[in-house]
Amino acid sequence: MAHQEGSELDRELVEGVPDDEEIEIGIKDALAWDGRLDASGVRVGVCAGAVILSGYVKSDVERELAGAIAAGYPGVTELANEIKVTGGEPC
Numbered sequence: 001m002a003h004q005e006g007s008e009l010d011r012e013l014v015e016g017v018p019d020d021e022e023i024e025i026g027i028k029d030a031l032a033w034d035g036r037l038d039a040s041g042v043r044v045g046v047c048a049g050a051v052i053l054s055g056y057v058k059s060d061v062e063r064e065l066a067g068a069i070a071a072g073y074p075g076v077t078e079l080a081n082e083i084k085v086t087g088g089e090p091c
Helices: 008-013 020-033 060-071
Strands: 042-047 050-057 078-081
Touching: 020 042, 020 060, 050 060, 060 078
Parallel strands: 050 078
Antiparallel strands: 042 050
């Protein structure tokens, strides 16, 4: 099997770098504990350190805050913030 730089195997070999499951759980916890946003409608997906945020929030401020929290989490290599702003309840 050929070795690919940047693969999940590489990430596992770097001591102290959280794996995808740890990143996902950590971001979900950080979003849930941050009193500045209601992240109950936010979903977090992680693959090889790349994070995808989806779902909904009530404001642009909450959307940007969720993205900043996720981007700053250890082990995150890239972020796609696909959260929708509904201004209230989900559509």
